[in-house]
Amino acid sequence: MKVTVLNNILEANDIIADEIRGILAPNRVLAINMMSSPGAGKTTLLERTIERLKADGVRVGVIEGDIATTRDSDRLRKFDVPIVQINTGSACHLDANMTKSALTNLDCSSIDVLFVENVGNLVCPAEFKIGEDHKVMLLSVTEGDEKPLKYPLMFRESSAMLINKIDLLPYTNFKMDEAKENALRINPRLMILPLSCTTGQGLDAWLNWVKAELAAKRKN
Amino acid sequence: MHEMSIAQSILRIVLAEAQRNGARKIKTVRIRAGELRGIVPSQLSFFFQFITKDTFAEGATLDFEIVPIKGKCKPCDNVFPVLNFEFICPNCASKDVDVVEGMELAVKEIEIE
Ligand SMILES: Nc1nc2c(ncn2[C@@H]2O[C@H](COP(=O)(O)OP(=O)(O)OP(=O)(O)O)[C@@H](O)[C@H]2O)c(=O)[nH]1
Ligand SMILES: [Mg+2]
Ligand SMILES: [Zn+2]
Numbered sequence: 001m002k003v004t005v006l007n008n009i010l011e012a013n014d015i016i017a018d019e020i021r022g023i024l025a026p027n028r029v030l031a032i033n034m035m036s037s038p039g040a041g042k043t044t045l046l047e048r049t050i051e052r053l054k055a056d057g058v059r060v061g062v063i064e065g066d067i068a069t070t071r072d073s074d075r076l077r078k079f080d081v082p083i084v085q086i087n088t089g090s091a092c093h094l095d096a097n098m099t100k101s102a103l104t105n106l107d108c109s110s111i112d113v114l115f116v117e118n119v120g121n122l123v124c125p126a127e128f129k130i131g132e133d134h135k136v137m138l139l140s141v142t143e144g145d146e147k148p149l150k151y152p153l154m155f156r157e158s159s160a161m162l163i164n165k166i167d168l169l170p171y172t173n174f175k176m177d178e179a180k181e182n183a184l185r186i187n188p189r190l191m192i193l194p195l196s197c198t199t200g201q202g203l204d205a206w207l208n209w210v211k212a213e214l215a216a217k218r219k220n
Numbered sequence: 221m222h223e224m225s226i227a228q229s230i231l232r233i234v235l236a237e238a239q240r241n242g243a244r245k246i247k248t249v250r251i252r253a254g255e256l257r258g259i260v261p262s263q264l265s266f267f268f269q270f271i272t273k274d275t276f277a278e279g280a281t282l283d284f285e286i287v288p289i290k291g292k293c294k295p296c297d298n299v300f301p302v303l304n305f306e307f308i309c310p311n312c313a314s315k316d317v318d319v320v321e322g323m324e325l326a327v328k329e330i331e332i333e
Contacts, residue, residue, distance in 0.1 A: 005237050005327045009229045009251075093222055123258060124222030127325075152305045153256050156319075186305045188315035 020131025038120030243332035289322030
């Protein structure tokens with residue numbers, strides 16, 4: 001016997017993602033889901049970002065996703081901001097369920113921006129909504145400029161793409177124009193910001209983007 | 221792999237559906253997967269086989285229907301196939317294109333006994 005089902009496979013996750021939006025909404029917390037390949041510089045960018053936002057009086061909270069270790073959260077302890085660690089075990093991505101339980105350990109009324117560092121992986125995290133306002137992806141210049149065409153969903157779903165490690169451009173064959181073109185083909189609305197966490201070049205544009213998004217969220 | 225999480229969701233859905241229909245065995249599960257989802261059928265089948273042991277879905281096969289990406293131009297309403305992830309309207313060259321097909325991920329049908 002054949003039975004028509006038509007059941008969205010990601011529905012269970014999407015429902016919890018909506019619940020997370022509901023948890024963040026009363027305090028208008030801006031939630032940013034940070035995604036990249038392993039080692040593209042998510043934690044380093046968070047270090048630079050927290051430093052600068054704190055100086056500007058923006059209250060930051062962090063959820064750190066990692067398969068097994070607490071290395072990344074340990075690196076962020078020195079900033080004295082609320083951090084919740086999620087160890088995903090075998091899963092290569094955060095899902096809404098893990099994120100929601102992490103949130104019970106955060107006081108949302110004391111945060112303006114919540115950064116969620118997803119597990120280093122370009123494929124899986126894009127599939128699972130976690131109640132974020134924006135997906136932001138990092139691509140480092142050591143990874144090559146053809147990535148967008150290999151992992152289209154993440155590029156399509158992201159609001160911004162940060163091209164990190166531009167201090168290394170002279171030592172790679174990364175072609176900035178091609179990377180931008182490939183990414184914009186998939187997502188013409190993508191905000192592309194080249195930067196270097198090492199030299200600080202381009203960081204202002206990124207911080208301004210975050211602040212503008214926070215202001216927009218607070219306004220309406 | 222996200223295929224593992226997806227296999228688990230599929231299993232939950234089909235077991236509930238089988239129960240609702242009083243079935244004791246699930247033979248086939250038809251999946252509709254949008255091209256943008258980047259699902260690898262062989263991987264998903266592998267995980268599904270692994271987790272269905274000792275359930276009504278043991279031995280069930282996954283059939284895949286991959287849905288190509290279709291875009292809809294916002295300025296001119298033209299609906300067109302998106303090839304090579306090129307989101308540009310062939311009619312008016314606008315890049316303001318919504319995805320109307322290619323993002324689905326659903327259990328479409330099951331065959332039960
Ligand atoms: N040259 C250079 N190195 C950088 C830059 N940003 C980060 N790195 C280095 O890249 C390496 C990986 O950075 P992380 O911040 O740990 O990367 P990640 O994305 O958090 O890595 P995972 O959490 O393991 O996925 C570190 O050695 C950083 O010092 C940059 O702008 N330039
Ligand atoms: Mg990290
Ligand atoms: Zn058009």
